[in-house]
Amino acid sequence: MRYFGVLPSSFFPLRLLVYRSRFLPRFLGVWLSIDGFTYVILSLTSVLLPQYFEKVYTISQPALFGEVALMLWLVIKGAKPEPLPRSVILGGGLGCTSWIVGGSSPIR
Secondary structure, eight states, rough: OOOTTHHHHHHHHHHHHHOSSSSOHHHHHHEEEEEEEHHHHHHHHHHOGGGGGHHHHHGGGGGGGHHHHHHOOOOOOOOOOOOHHHHHHHHTTTTOOOHHHHHSSSSS
């Protein structure tokens, strides 16, 4: 018998964080949520109806690629830092670098 254990319980906080994140697309959060429910269904099928496990596993295979999609997104998109705005590069964007050179405190 195959049993996937407590793995689905770790997917629910992860999918919520991915869904609320602005760095990752929301479809990854939805996909991970489907992935977590698929693990629960596979676990219940392996315990309650083991004769149907192979068929359920075959049908649910596309849903299990949510983890792979998250990994690929983080490797490809996450490795590219966004360029800084031009005003920050020139030093006028934050306004906190001039007091270090001039010696006066910005707090008055």
